[in-house]
Amino acid sequence: MGEREREHVRVAVVGSGFGGLGAAVRLRREGITDFVVLERASGVGGTWRDNSYPGCACDVPSHLYSFSFAPHPDWPRTFSGQEHIRAYLEHVTDTFRLRPHIRFDSEVKRMAWDGERLCWDIQTSSGNLSADLVVSATGPLSDPRVPDIPGLDTFPGKVFHSARWDHDYDLRGKRVAMVGTGASAIQIVPSIQPDVSRLTLFQRTPPWVMPRVDRAISGAERWLHRQLPVTSQVRRGLLWGIRELQVQAFTRRPNELGLVEKLAKRNMARAVKDPGLRAKLTPDYRIGCKRILLSSTYYPALAQPNVDVVASGLAAVRGSTLVAADGSEAEVDAIVFGTGFHVTDMPIADRVVGADGRTLAEAWKGGMEALRGASAAGFPNWMTIIGPNTGLGNSSMILMIESQLNYLADYVRQLDVLGGRVALDALPSAVRDWNHRVQERMKRTVWNTGGCTSWYLDANGRNTTIWPGTTAEFRRATRRVDLAEYDVLRPPAASPAGRQSATKAEVDA
Secondary structure (H helix, E strand, C coil), X not given: CCHHHCEEEEEEEECCCHHHHHHHHHHHHCCCCCEEEECCCCCCCCHHHHCCCCCCECCCCCCCCCCCCCCCCCCCECCCEHHHHHHHHHHHHHHCCCHHHEECCCCEEEEEEECCCCEEEEEECCEEEEEEEEEECCCCCCCECCCCCCCHHHCCCEEEEHHHCXXXXXXXXXXXXXXXXXXXXXXXXXXXXXXXXXXXXXXXCCCCEECCCCCECCHHHHHHHHHCHHHHHHHHHHHHHHHHHHHHHHHCCHHHHHHHHHHHHHHHHHHCCCHHHHHXXXXXXXXXXXXXXXXXXXXXXXXXXXXXXXXXXXXXXXXXXXXXXXXCEEECCEEEECCCXXXXXXXXXXXXXXXXXXXXXXXXXXXXXXXXXXXXXXXXXXXXXXXXXXXXXXXXXXXXXXXXXXXXXXHHHHHHHHCCCCEEEEXXXXXXXXXXXXXXXXXXXXXXXXXXXXXXXXXXXXXXXXXXXXXXXXXXXXXXXXXXXXXXXXXXXXXXXXXXXXXXXXXXX
């Protein structure tokens, strides 16, 4: 097939997690069927496919961690496990007939903007194609980050990341090192502690942990949600409203979180009687600066006699000996890294080449920024789901995803209204203005003032991850595309300049 004869689609969606599947559903609802979903793995689910470690579960209530357009009355627990969430995503895929659009084992290797044809040329591991519009839904929790530890390559035992769990390796009776104390680690530790001979936890920074009030949802509740769907909607609304009310403390009045800290310390004291261990586990930063973690089993597990907590990061590996930054050592048979993901330096950014020949990673070298969390200047007809400053510290990301799907739907409508071969490129000034407003609001939030170093911050110390407001505010901000914030691009033959700002008529349209 010649270069000009390659397959062309109207929209290419990258990824089949919540963001990608949601985008596919929304496109179908907008009457668009000429689209593909490019998925590098052999199944849907995104991070809920990849993370299958022991104890993996969501820390957002089930009825809030699902699409509003695909309610699920049969959640078995108030906080769902990984297997239930993945099954839900499979259900969404089948209910909305998305499988014919999905191309599995199709990892995107490169996508480059063609300014002559006004489309994206996409190279994948299963073939090449082009698309008028690209929706990047790879997500920030898709590529595991393993720190560069001197000597790690010489370790004779087993090494894997929590997001790439080796289910063929039996941890029973082994000496295991858990590196990291994030959301994955606090679920893994109590799940494997009873089975291993010794568990050594390497902790750089202790997390704030609150009880996880989880329970089975009764058959009567599920029956009621099936028979009267409005009851499920009310439940979801209450869960949403409570979290919206909490936002003020995180974004405007962090000092009000002191009471929550006292509750967290009381939770720790009930399970950890050793004052020395409590001292190791007590954070020295404001609660909420890092994500507040939920677990009722983490502290009890750490108090068990076969667990050692090293209040220092892993510094070096010498054979089977792990050396912490404080000089302490531990002999282990296996190392499990719970060290997070490439969030502010997403690998997909190296594979996206914009209008001026720069990659997205180069454009974002000083920090990620995108207009309304979706559009990057110089990357026409390219949108990202869960883009810069769209993350949340206390609520469900599905709410943010659905807001971005509203923006995507109106983006497509605007292209239709403009007509013909056309593309929209976010104005650099609009991106700067949006980012400036976000960063100004960020200054007084607990994420910037709480005294911690978190994965919310990039290499320059800027918070390019979190949204400093309510989900309702974000929904209002992404309800419609403002053409005044974009350049309208036409093919060179139709417009000698090839590039023009939106005219008043186009904006009014």
